[in-house]
Amino acid sequence: MSDGDALDFEETLAELEEIARALDRDDLGLDEAIALFERGIARLREANEWLETASGRVEEIIATSSGRIETRPLEGTNGDETDGDSG
């Protein structure tokens, strides 16, 4: 998973729950309701897109004799086959 597409999924879910609660308020004006709904839909779209595309790396960790940590793609798996940003 690259840092660029990082999305805090849990935060998104929490925000959606908050929006849903706000939409439930009886004193909510229509404009406000529409704005909340639009924001919620945008969050949903982001989260769905992230779920569709996010892809992690599978790497093997190699501790060198000098104590440094190196990584290399794990042989015999297709871990980086769907990884758009490995390297």
Place this chain on the structure above:
Amino acid sequence: MTDGQMALFEPRKPDGRTPDTAISVRALNHGAKRLLEDHVPDLWVRGEVTKWRVSRPGHRYFTLRDDAASVDCVFFAGDAWRLPADPEDGMEVAVFGRPTLYEAQGRFQIVVRRLEATGDGLWRLAFERLHRKLAEEGLLDPARKRPLPSFPRRVAVVTSRSGAALHDVLSVLRRRSPWIDVLVCHCRVQGEGAALEIRRALQTAGGLSGVDAVILTRGGGATEDLWCFNEEVTVRAVAGCQVPVVCAIGHEVDVTLAELVADRRAQTPSVAAELIGPDAAALRDRLDGASLVLARGLRRSVARGRERLERYARDLPRSMRAALGRARGRLDGHGRDLPRGVRAALHRGRGRLRAVAGRLDALSPLATLARGYGVATDPEGRLLASVDRFEPGSRFHLRLRDGSVEATTDRTRKETP
């Protein structure tokens, strides 16, 4: 000298038949050893252990005895490391080895290659000794266990790179949580020195930046193969890991101390991966649920708005007419242009209502039907959002993207969300 004189003084070959041909002690012992080894195969011998002694390099010396006889035994370190624990004095064991002669001292002995106590005796003994020690230190205390991360991004797997366990873990994580970065820390998971490799791999894994949890695992195997997960070195490394550890060793029936000390035990490697990786399908369901909740919320807001508008539209003409009547009375025939002005104002007001309603429709949840959702309503047009609202035999409408379906409920099944 004649040939006959030569023969007289030549030393005769030692054959042990006369004092002159006596053989050496070395030759005797060597011969006896050859004889023994050529004629007696390696075999299992049962008896009771006494005088157990461990030398500095790790060799074990002991005596095996029964009520009538005893025999010395030597168990060299190269084989004895497999012992889970040194047996207790008087313990009934079977040893496998070669009956032979220690030439230097002419001592009959067994060179032991394996030693097994009755049943799982030694394994149990070692397990119980360490279990007791860990319990006394509080390392088995449930309060020590840390919760697993609910949404991990990076997970380290400590296992053999060539094992089936790794394959299982990777395929479950790819399927359930494809976004997770998996870092594999290879170590041997059986044999001499495996415990030290496991410790090193656990230390590396726990110290990697951003790692949320560690899976320590290996597939099934004989008690002996799984033993390194009962060794103190391994168990303490699990307890000391900086991030939560899920441990799955062997089959469900095998319980190792590493698993008991870990923050979570899993029955199999696949289950360990399931405990770590949230299911993307379930997350999608949650998002779909959230979209329905949003839609319902907006629909309610719209309904409330419509109600207000309708009330307004109903009340307005009446109050306008009343005002008009009053105005007419006041103007007394002079205000003929006024009604036209009021009608125009009303017309403008209606136009604005229509514009707002159009915008509502565009944003209403019905627009999201285009994504493939269906909305069920009762014949009165009320939303049916729960199976509780469906009576078997009752009729309902299912509104879809391009029309609606008239349907009848056959049966319902409630699922706990």
